[in-house]
Amino acid sequence: MNVNQLIELMAALLILLGAIVSVISAFGMIRLPDVYTRSHAATKSATLSVLLCLFGGFIYFWIHDGYVSIRLILGIIFVFITAPVSGHLVCRAAYRSRVPLAEGSGDDALNEILFGEENLQVKEEVEATLKEIK
Amino acid sequence: MESLMIVLVGILVAVATYLILSRSVIRVIVGTAILSHAVHLLLLTVGGLKKGSVPLLGQAAAPYTDALPQALILTAIVISFAVTAFLLVLAYRMYLMNGTDDLGELGGSSDE
Amino acid sequence: MLGQFIINLFIAALWFLLKDDPTADFTTFMSGFLVGTLILYAMHRFFGTQFYLRRVLKIIKLILIFIRELLSSSVSVLKQVLDPQMNFTPGIFTYETKLEGDYQVTTLALLLTLTPGSVVMEVSEDNSTFYIHAMDIEESKETVLRSIGKFERAILEVTQ
Amino acid sequence: MKVNDVILKSVVRGVVFIVFTLGMYLFFAGHNAPGGGFIGGLVLGSGIVLLYLTYDIETVHKGMPFDFKKVAAIGVLLATGSAIASIFFDVPFLTQTAGYYNLPLVGEKHLSTVTIFEAGVAMTVVGTLVTIILNISEDD
Amino acid sequence: MVIAFSIMLPFLAAALIPLIYRKFKNIHLGWFVLLVPVALFSLLATYIPRIANGEVFIRTFEWIPTFGINITTYLDGLSMIFSLLITGVGSLVILYSIFYLSTKESLHHFYCYLLLFMGAMLGVVFSDNLMVLYVFWELTSVSSFLLIAFWHHRKASRAGARKAMTITVSGGVAMLAGFLMLYVASGTFSIREIIADLDVVQSSVYFVPAMCLVLLGAFTKSAQFPFHIWLPDAMEAPTPVSAYLHSATMVKAGIYLVARTTPIFGGHEVWFWAVSGVGLLTLFWGSFNAVRQYDLKALLAYSTISQLGLIMSLFGLGSAALHFGYSTQSVIYTQATFAALFHLINHSTFKGALFMMVGIVDHEVGTRDIRRLGGLMSLMPFTFTIAVIGSASMAGLPPFNGFLSKEMFFTATLKITQLDIFSLDSIGLLFPIIAWVASVFTFIYCVIIVMRTFFGKIQPDRLEKPPHEAPFGMLISPFILVAFVIGIFIFPNVLGHYILSPAMASIYPMFPSAEEMTPHIAAWHGFNTELIMTFGVIVVGVFLYRTLKKWRPLYLLIPQSFTLNAIYERVINSSEGVSGRVTNRYMNGNLTYYFVYIYVFFVTLLAGYMIYADVFSWDPSKDSVIEPYELVLVFVMIAAAIAIIFAKQRITVVLLNGVLGYSVAFFFVVFRAPDLALTQLVVESVTTALFLLSFKYLPKLKNEYISKSWRFAKVTISIAVGATVTLIGLAVMNYDRFEPISKFFEDSYDLAGGKNIVNTILGDFRAFDTMLEVVVLFIAGLGVYTLIKLKAKKGDADVESK
Amino acid sequence: MNNIIVLPMIVPIITAALLVFLNNNIKLQRVVSLVTMIFVVGTSVVLLQLIQTEGIMRIDFSGWAPPFGILFVADSFSVLLVLTASLVTMFCLIYAFSTIGERHEKMYFYPFVLFLLAGVNGSFLTGDIFNLFVCFEVMLLASYVLVALGGGKIQLRESIKYVLINVVASWIFLVALAFLYGTLKTLNMAHIAQRVAEAGQDPLLTVVALVFLIVFALKGGLLLFFWLPGSYSVPPTAVQALFAALLTKVGMYALFRTFTLMFPLQPEITHTAIGVMAGLTIIAGCMGAFSGRDVRTIATYNVIISVGFIMVALAIGTESAMAGAVYYLIHDMLGKALLFLLIGTMVLLTGEIVVKNMNGLIRIYPLFGWLFFIMMCALVGIPPLSGFIGKVLIGQGAVEAEAYVLLALAFGSSIIVLYSLLRIFLASFFGETSINEEDKIRMPRGAMVSFILLTICIVGLGVGAEGLAVYVNDAAYTLSNPAVYIDAVLNTNK
Amino acid sequence: MIDLILKAALVLFMVAIGLSLFRVIKGPSLPDRAIALDTIGVNLISAIAIVSIVLKTKAFLEAILILGILAFIGTIAFSKYIERGVIVERKSAD
Numbered sequence A: 001m002n003v004n005q006l007i008e009l010m011a012a013l014l015i016l017l018g019a020i021v022s023v024i025s026a027f028g029m030i031r032l033p034d035v036y037t038r039s040h041a042a043t044k045s046a047t048l049s050v051l052l053c054l055f056g057g058f059i060y061f062w063i064h065d066g067y068v069s070i071r072l073i074l075g076i077i078f079v080f081i082t083a084p085v086s087g088h089l090v091c092r093a094a095y096r097s098r099v100p101l102a103e104g105s106g107d108d109a110l111n112e113i114l115f116g117e118e119n120l121q122v123k124e125e126v127e128a129t130l131k132e133i134k
Numbered sequence B: 001m002e003s004l005m006i007v008l009v010g011i012l013v014a015v016a017t018y019l020i021l022s023r024s025v026i027r028v029i030v031g032t033a034i035l036s037h038a039v040h041l042l043l044l045t046v047g048g049l050k051k052g053s054v055p056l057l058g059q060a061a062a063p064y065t066d067a068l069p070q071a072l073i074l075t076a077i078v079i080s081f082a083v084t085a086f087l088l089v090l091a092y093r094m095y096l097m098n099g100t101d102d103l104g105e106l107g108g109s110s111d112e
Numbered sequence C: 001m002l003g004q005f006i007i008n009l010f011i012a013a014l015w016f017l018l019k020d021d022p023t024a025d026f027t028t029f030m031s032g033f034l035v036g037t038l039i040l041y042a043m044h045r046f047f048g049t050q051f052y053l054r055r056v057l058k059i060i061k062l063i064l065i066f067i068r069e070l071l072s073s074s075v076s077v078l079k080q081v082l083d084p085q086m087n088f089t090p091g092i093f094t095y096e097t098k099l100e101g102d103y104q105v106t107t108l109a110l111l112l113t114l115t116p117g118s119v120v121m122e123v124s125e126d127n128s129t130f131y132i133h134a135m136d137i138e139e140s141k142e143t144v145l146r147s148i149g150k151f152e153r154a155i156l157e158v159t160q
Numbered sequence D: 001m002k003v004n005d006v007i008l009k010s011v012v013r014g015v016v017f018i019v020f021t022l023g024m025y026l027f028f029a030g031h032n033a034p035g036g037g038f039i040g041g042l043v044l045g046s047g048i049v050l051l052y053l054t055y056d057i058e059t060v061h062k063g064m065p066f067d068f069k070k071v072a073a074i075g076v077l078l079a080t081g082s083a084i085a086s087i088f089f090d091v092p093f094l095t096q097t098a099g100y101y102n103l104p105l106v107g108e109k110h111l112s113t114v115t116i117f118e119a120g121v122a123m124t125v126v127g128t129l130v131t132i133i134l135n136i137s138e139d140d
Numbered sequence E: 001m002v003i004a005f006s007i008m009l010p011f012l013a014a015a016l017i018p019l020i021y022r023k024f025k026n027i028h029l030g031w032f033v034l035l036v037p038v039a040l041f042s043l044l045a046t047y048i049p050r051i052a053n054g055e056v057f058i059r060t061f062e063w064i065p066t067f068g069i070n071i072t073t074y075l076d077g078l079s080m081i082f083s084l085l086i087t088g089v090g091s092l093v094i095l096y097s098i099f100y101l102s103t104k105e106s107l108h109h110f111y112c113y114l115l116l117f118m119g120a121m122l123g124v125v126f127s128d129n130l131m132v133l134y135v136f137w138e139l140t141s142v143s144s145f146l147l148i149a150f151w152h153h154r155k156a157s158r159a160g161a162r163k164a165m166t167i168t169v170s171g172g173v174a175m176l177a178g179f180l181m182l183y184v185a186s187g188t189f190s191i192r193e194i195i196a197d198l199d200v201v202q203s204s205v206y207f208v209p210a211m212c213l214v215l216l217g218a219f220t221k222s223a224q225f226p227f228h229i230w231l232p233d234a235m236e237a238p239t240p241v242s243a244y245l246h247s248a249t250m251v252k253a254g255i256y257l258v259a260r261t262t263p264i265f266g267g268h269e270v271w272f273w274a275v276s277g278v279g280l281l282t283l284f285w286g287s288f289n290a291v292r293q294y295d296l297k298a299l300l301a302y303s304t305i306s307q308l309g310l311i312m313s314l315f316g317l318g319s320a321a322l323h324f325g326y327s328t329q330s331v332i333y334t335q336a337t338f339a340a341l342f343h344l345i346n347h348s349t350f351k352g353a354l355f356m357m358v359g360i361v362d363h364e365v366g367t368r369d370i371r372r373l374g375g376l377m378s379l380m381p382f383t384f385t386i387a388v389i390g391s392a393s394m395a396g397l398p399p400f401n402g403f404l405s406k407e408m409f410f411t412a413t414l415k416i417t418q419l420d421i422f423s424l425d426s427i428g429l430l431f432p433i434i435a436w437v438a439s440v441f442t443f444i445y446c447v448i449i450v451m452r453t454f455f456g457k458i459q460p461d462r463l464e465k466p467p468h469e470a471p472f473g474m475l476i477s478p479f480i481l482v483a484f485v486i487g488i489f490i491f492p493n494v495l496g497h498y499i500l501s502p503a504m505a506s507i508y509p510m511f512p513s514a515e516e517m518t519p520h521i522a523a524w525h526g527f528n529t530e531l532i533m534t535f536g537v538i539v540v541g542v543f544l545y546r547t548l549k550k551w552r553p554l555y556l557l558i559p560q561s562f563t564l565n566a567i568y569e570r571v572i573n574s575s576e577g578v579s580g581r582v583t584n585r586y587m588n589g590n591l592t593y594y595f596v597y598i599y600v601f602f603v604t605l606l607a608g609y610m611i612y613a614d615v616f617s618w619d620p621s622k623d624s625v626i627e628p629y630e631l632v633l634v635f636v637m638i639a640a641a642i643a644i645i646f647a648k649q650r651i652t653v654v655l656l657n658g659v660l661g662y663s664v665a666f667f668f669v670v671f672r673a674p675d676l677a678l679t680q681l682v683v684e685s686v687t688t689a690l691f692l693l694s695f696k697y698l699p700k701l702k703n704e705y706i707s708k709s710w711r712f713a714k715v716t717i718s719i720a721v722g723a724t725v726t727l728i729g730l731a732v733m734n735y736d737r738f739e740p741i742s743k744f745f746e747d748s749y750d751l752a753g754g755k756n757i758v759n760t761i762l763g764d765f766r767a768f769d770t771m772l773e774v775v776v777l778f779i780a781g782l783g784v785y786t787l788i789k790l791k792a793k794k795g796d797a798d799v800e801s802k
Numbered sequence F: 001m002n003n004i005i006v007l008p009m010i011v012p013i014i015t016a017a018l019l020v021f022l023n024n025n026i027k028l029q030r031v032v033s034l035v036t037m038i039f040v041v042g043t044s045v046v047l048l049q050l051i052q053t054e055g056i057m058r059i060d061f062s063g064w065a066p067p068f069g070i071l072f073v074a075d076s077f078s079v080l081l082v083l084t085a086s087l088v089t090m091f092c093l094i095y096a097f098s099t100i101g102e103r104h105e106k107m108y109f110y111p112f113v114l115f116l117l118a119g120v121n122g123s124f125l126t127g128d129i130f131n132l133f134v135c136f137e138v139m140l141l142a143s144y145v146l147v148a149l150g151g152g153k154i155q156l157r158e159s160i161k162y163v164l165i166n167v168v169a170s171w172i173f174l175v176a177l178a179f180l181y182g183t184l185k186t187l188n189m190a191h192i193a194q195r196v197a198e199a200g201q202d203p204l205l206t207v208v209a210l211v212f213l214i215v216f217a218l219k220g221g222l223l224l225f226f227w228l229p230g231s232y233s234v235p236p237t238a239v240q241a242l243f244a245a246l247l248t249k250v251g252m253y254a255l256f257r258t259f260t261l262m263f264p265l266q267p268e269i270t271h272t273a274i275g276v277m278a279g280l281t282i283i284a285g286c287m288g289a290f291s292g293r294d295v296r297t298i299a300t301y302n303v304i305i306s307v308g309f310i311m312v313a314l315a316i317g318t319e320s321a322m323a324g325a326v327y328y329l330i331h332d333m334l335g336k337a338l339l340f341l342l343i344g345t346m347v348l349l350t351g352e353i354v355v356k357n358m359n360g361l362i363r364i365y366p367l368f369g370w371l372f373f374i375m376m377c378a379l380v381g382i383p384p385l386s387g388f389i390g391k392v393l394i395g396q397g398a399v400e401a402e403a404y405v406l407l408a409l410a411f412g413s414s415i416i417v418l419y420s421l422l423r424i425f426l427a428s429f430f431g432e433t434s435i436n437e438e439d440k441i442r443m444p445r446g447a448m449v450s451f452i453l454l455t456i457c458i459v460g461l462g463v464g465a466e467g468l469a470v471y472v473n474d475a476a477y478t479l480s481n482p483a484v485y486i487d488a489v490l491n492t493n494k
Numbered sequence G: 001m002i003d004l005i006l007k008a009a010l011v012l013f014m015v016a017i018g019l020s021l022f023r024v025i026k027g028p029s030l031p032d033r034a035i036a037l038d039t040i041g042v043n044l045i046s047a048i049a050i051v052s053i054v055l056k057t058k059a060f061l062e063a064i065l066i067l068g069i070l071a072f073i074g075t076i077a078f079s080k081y082i083e084r085g086v087i088v089e090r091k092s093a094d
């Protein structure tokens, strides 16, 4: 086994690692309690896995074929830049479309700011009904 | 693999048929979309699978896989896209005018 | 920065043409580029600005910081996923940033979101406040805040 | 609180160039590598759609004041026109001519009428894609 | 040339009518039109001597020679009789119509149709080519339709016209089929050529079918039982039309056809029985029904039916002569044919006169109902004279021409009983019996015509107008006809020699001498059976007329719903109902049903044939290996596909479809199709996006309630369709007789200058597909645009989409 | 070079694309589309003439010899149909000029019509089975748009049914193509024919042929006509007429090519199936037309009847039947176009579709009424109008083949055609007039022009049948001797 | 050896896609589906990269970038749909 083959093996192992990360994060997608936590698993771990994979692929082609794939690099950069935007947008959309946080979540600093007025209205209504009952 | 693909195509066709027999226009349209998927796979399969390399001269060694079905599928994909786009718009325009997307409720025998 | 880079490209192209070699290829161009870099480094004081590759180095540093954060906190998320009890409390907290301008804010938000354990959910209209969702608000708030600091500094270095 | 799209807009401003470049690349690469007018057009169209997604219709329209139906029509005319041009040279319909031409500045270049044909294809795809998506979005 | 001119002239004149009509507003259009038949009659009359000498006139004009359809005009004895009738009676009818129809009517239409008819009828009798004959044949139906519907604001006119047209055209279609069989058997449409080479036709399998089909045409046209039902309804036409078309000429086209084709078919048992049997039945049925009529025109209609039956049956009897070939004995039976031709002419004279008489009555008193008529004898003496002579001739009384032919008819029926062919020896006796009974009824209705109209008490309050004699002009035509009625009785042999004898030669071309077949007609031929039969007719007839009131209710025993007419209406109505119900049942507007039909047909045809021909084959040995990840992907696809069926939310449905699309793209990767993979990825994404875009306007999925049995049916159909595709696919995969043509494209670089084979196929080898696919895309895009921008205005109740 | 063959398809496409830029100049749009149609008709005539002197012509696109490239093949059959289709389209356009309205004209009505024609002409001319699919799609897409264009409630409702059924049919077409390529490994129709002959059309190939039968039966309205009645009765009149004239013809054309050229070797299976289907189609069409109460239902079921009628000819398969089919196809395109234009105009003038609610039209519009009458006679096959010669030849073929049941059904159907159209004529044109002279709607001038031109064609085709005989015979000869076609295509010396 | 590792990795990615598919089907909320779909896209990117190595071809590398672009566009579209009900906006009046 020469050096090249060793590096190729390393690349393959990188890819395998990416695959494992991917499976775990997919597993997270199933297990985690709400959208927001799932988005953590999805957007990041999946990103990590794809980066590992593409990087592995890049190395492999470089070493095996002597081919520097600009496309792979571009791909890596692209995923790198866009994946967080996706995560951000989906979470924001989820929150704004009133997908609730999982039970047992802690602080929610956003609730008051986004839905403050509405919450107030609801509260007043509840109080009014309570008064009536009394 | 070829046999497996043919079976897969058959299953997709069956599912598509089931959906096409639905009353909801959306399901029917999705049925046609699935049917087109099945057809594209079928076209690819009849050309023979993995019988050669990617049909790019110079980038891979001969023998090449049958490129003709690929060209046909490409044309078919474009056409099915065009049709689906039109169909979707037609479907919602129809819904907006008729107030139902239920083919069973639409009615309309020719002698109204 | 851009001006220097363009000059560098120009030198590389010049080099490429001067070689007048029918078999010229990418490597020829790269060597030209290298030559240009050398020339530019020698002359960068005339421009009255920093040598542009220095900023590139800073960008690389930022990326390295980021990758370290990414790896370390990835492991923690993976752990949390695999933890049979799922013992953590997610939540949302706010962060006031010192950064200004669209690109700075965006970069910070991207980096924050990419590091596991946090997702930027909203940015206030004046680009000043981040609303961040944390996987485990008790544990990761600290680490997240620490990374934010690091990122902010690195970004400022790059852009100044 | 109003939605602040600063992250999206900033990123897209950069990313869209990658998309357009890829589209152009695919368009030109098609003859020897995967790609071609159709895919190139689709990617270019996707880039425009990305802009529409990120910004509003009016803003994009200011930057690209095209009637995309006409873009598509021009595409059809280019594709059919390059095909029918062969009739006037008494060769079979659709015959593509290719040759090596010595152009000033650029040097000897392999030019083919296929490129015109493919450009027609790409323009039609872009025009149609954008027309469809825009019109559905604008319907009310 | 002259003959062709005779056919053309009426058409030309018809074309000129609008012009003349506009130019000469104050002259009755009929005067101009009258010139046509008069000129033609005179012209044709000049040919009589030469025809009598046995000459024939043939001329061929090419029309569609490629398919053997040429206009061959043929003037012989048979066509001479008919052409003289057409132009002669035509002249009289037009003369009559000038006084009958006021200028307020749309005369230009009337005469246009009439000329059209005249030309068509001449065309029928002058055509040697069967196809051309058919052309004119249908034209007579059409012009008859137009004439019946002349007063089309009347519902009854329209109904009558429709019935006449439907029945006669149906018969025409059958006849056409018969002609085609003759053509296929003989290789020619020319009647003369067919007759010249009879053996070929007669030995062909098509012989009897062709005969039956041709007879269908003849019977419908000549109002033979049971197709006669259109004729009474056709009496809605103006009376000149009834006199002309529906008694003298058009209805005789069927008889002409029978006469014309007798040389071909005559002598065959089926022909004999069909023609004579149907004729006799019609004779009886017509006369039997005429008696019960109250409307004079209806009565005449049934009488016409009956008389046509008589003529028809005589031709049938006469055809027996052909069975033997030529012999002296056979000449005896040709007498029937002679009688047929004779009665044909006689009928035209007396029936024409009678129709005109009825027209006069109708015109002058405003009704034709015999219950309201009576006592007109003194007020309308000339009309009365016409009625008496016409009726007496029809009843077969001397000294009128009807007597002569009626006697000959009895003779023929009696003679036929002596034959020992066609099992005539046993049931042949029916012929004279039925003939006699029918004659009794004929006698009765003839008496009714005269007695109920002109005798008895006049009932002025029940008439529309105060009765008075018709204007002179109206009486001219019937008097001329009556003159013929008497004239022929006096000089029958002139007619026999100059007119009938040449026609006999046409019908029996294989017999050497027509003179031999032309008997000497004499009013007195001894005290024989025929004469006794005539006496019997009179005696029994008078008795029955006297007791008419007593036995007339017997007609009521036949329930109204069992009359042929009622059955016809009922069949039409109920089949309309059934058709409507069946059609609406399966064309119910529900798309799902249509898909079910399509799929069921798909499975039935394909699976059915595959089982029948045992087309199943499967050989996995040539398959490539299945990689585990491929297997997983296959399962992902199956899972996604099946999940779509159970998905409750539309978004799930669409996303799963997207998953399928992406998986397909991945298969494109695995199976070495990079261009496809790229395209599929983009297209699938855009499609999914379009789904989401249109969801803004579409409703959420409802829970489709479906019955268990329907669900079972759906599942069954789906699985069957899938299985069919799979089984064919497996067999197809196992079929490797041929090399793909794709090897050629692997030289793409040398041929088309590209290394991407798929791309060179799309851009060069099959660039045309690509060009059109772009067009398809463009149409779709433009279509989406128009669909969205061009909306129907609300409340815009456009009939266009009613 | 035989480039002329491609003009009937490519010129309408180019014009259509150009018209997109003229959508606000309606007058110019009309002129340009009319000129295009005249050009296409002229080209077809020239082409037809050329075939007589040069035999079957073909143009290999880009010069790639068959079976590798795509090619257009012009034989008398296809060019006759191209000519008729173009003529009919021209007449329908003339009708549309004065009736379709500015809203439609600005919404690319003319481009869509031209695209439709391009698809139709392409389908007739192509010699490549996959290209046939693509041409079909060009035609169908245009028809999808036209059927729904500017539609309200009912029009859209019927449109979606039409589109969905046709989409499914198109995908089944692709399935058939996949099976075809999987077995024969070629796409050129002549080459397919050659290979089928070589293989002796073994049962699997017959299965493939049967899949094509189903596909084209769907497109041509042979038995599987369920999409037809609804969709033919909702769009604007000019479109209805175009549909009635063209759409099913393309499917029928494909059936003829499939079962005379490509898969002719197992007639006891395929042609029997076609015969049974044709018979059932006639029966179903007759039932619909017989019981129809409104003009459109009657007219659409008449379309179905004629599909059955023409398919009887294919099932019979003798040369005279083929000649009859060619005549009848031409006749039917002209006749059905006129039928739909006329009934559409009736609806326009009266605002009614139910037969018994229209009365006495002939008094107000006499010429209109008589044109209807002539058209009716032609459709019934009353000589010497256009339906006659086709009917005679098909009947002759049926007699030769001793296909008596089909003969009876085919000929019997003309009686139902007569009955159903008479119902319209008697009730709507005859009878008391219910419209006053003052209230009457003016007959659009362009409409009258198109009626008269179509009527001239109908009468001309009947009376001047001999004029076409040489072309028709040539077409029939090629249809019954596929070797001629195969030789013309695969003989590369040409 | 390398081949085996790569194929194992492929199977793992397929499993990951399968698991994500479960989330697409199950939901429950729209964002859940959007995320899952995005994940499927990203996993496909990896899978295509691996297949490219296995098939020893560079032909599919464009697909990786395209897939990235599409996943991005798709997610934007999806989240806008979830958030605002419309995907392409008109300039708001205020």
Ligand code: NA
Binding pocket: D030, D034, D035, D036, D037, E675, E756, E758, E759, E762
């Ligand atoms: Na390509």
Ligand code: NA
Binding pocket: F355, F356, F357, F358, F359, F360, F427, F428, F431
């Ligand atoms: Na009416």
